[in-house]
């Protein structure tokens with residue numbers, strides 16, 4: 001089976017709808033025909049300051065949301081990044097394979113460092129750790145959203161560079177980015193990516209929001225002064241984003257949704273979408289809360305996942321150490 005590998009940072013109490021549609025739904029889909037490895041990126045999380053107790057809690061909450069969304073720990077390997085020592089080991093080698101200018105050109109680094117007074121070195125080396133996360137498992141495909149395309153391109157370059165310099169070591173992975181759903185936008189500012197650091201909380205749909213809050217946010221989504229429901233991201237970013245979300249949550253094509261709502265008003269679309277989102281997300285919320293009631297079981301799943309991940313990752317590190325000329329211990 002081809003291997004699918006991806007991760008999500010443990011940086012909020014709830015994942016948001018962008019994570020759910022851009023990443024999680026694909027994870028669930030991939031486990032049908034891939035050997036799948038999905039991890040909670042707690043090491044990436046500390047590239048910006050985190051409260052330790054909060055990070056611990058969010059790591060477990062993120063794991064619970066993975067499972068509640070449909071990742072089956074019997075079929076997919078779910079683990080915590082810091083449980084597998086191979087990640088920082090390979091990351092070091094890949095940092096030494098990356099040019100300083102190359103890392104400084106990453107738009108995520110530029111955006112995040114521009115907003116901060118104290119920029120950590122980890123924020124700059126973030127993409128080398130991400131490349132390690134992927135290359136350790138010899139991933140064939142990496143399901144992510146559009147915002148990770150550049151990091152994935154760097155991962156591919158690093159794999160090729162290393163293979164060229166030291167001999168075939170890493171599989172060069174493909175980006176699993178679905179064109180239609182690669183970027184979900186903020187409901188209040190539909191030209192910006194939906195993100196946990198949203199300027200206005202009403203624009204951010206959390207998958208653990210209560211049904212009432214979900215409905216309210218969809219109903220107050222920003223649209224435009226026109227009245228026609230049509231898919232046109234340039235002229236009608238707000239309505240187009242609602243149609244994209246509708247399509248991603250139902251599996252129906254955007255065209256068929258537009259046809260269904262022909263002659264209706266924006267309000268109808270918003271109410272219809274709110275109902276669909278509640279139907280889809282309320283069970284994820286309930287299941288997450290149930291899973292969080294049995295933390296021992298969650299921890300057991302994560303430790304079993306770490307064992308499986310470690311066996312593969314350690315072997316890759318062994319080969320990479322050998323290739324670069326590290327002496328056997």
Ligand code: AQP
Nearest residue numbers: 008009018019022023144145182183184194195196197
């Ligand atoms: N808006 C989005 N649309 C589609 N996919 C998205 N992803 C994130 N936002 C969207 C995808 O979710 C996965 C996990 O991303 P992450 O761990 O890097 O965290 P984040 O949610 O991307 O962080 P934010 O919300 O963007 O936080 P800040 O505000 O810190 O910048 C990835 O596959 C990502 O592509």
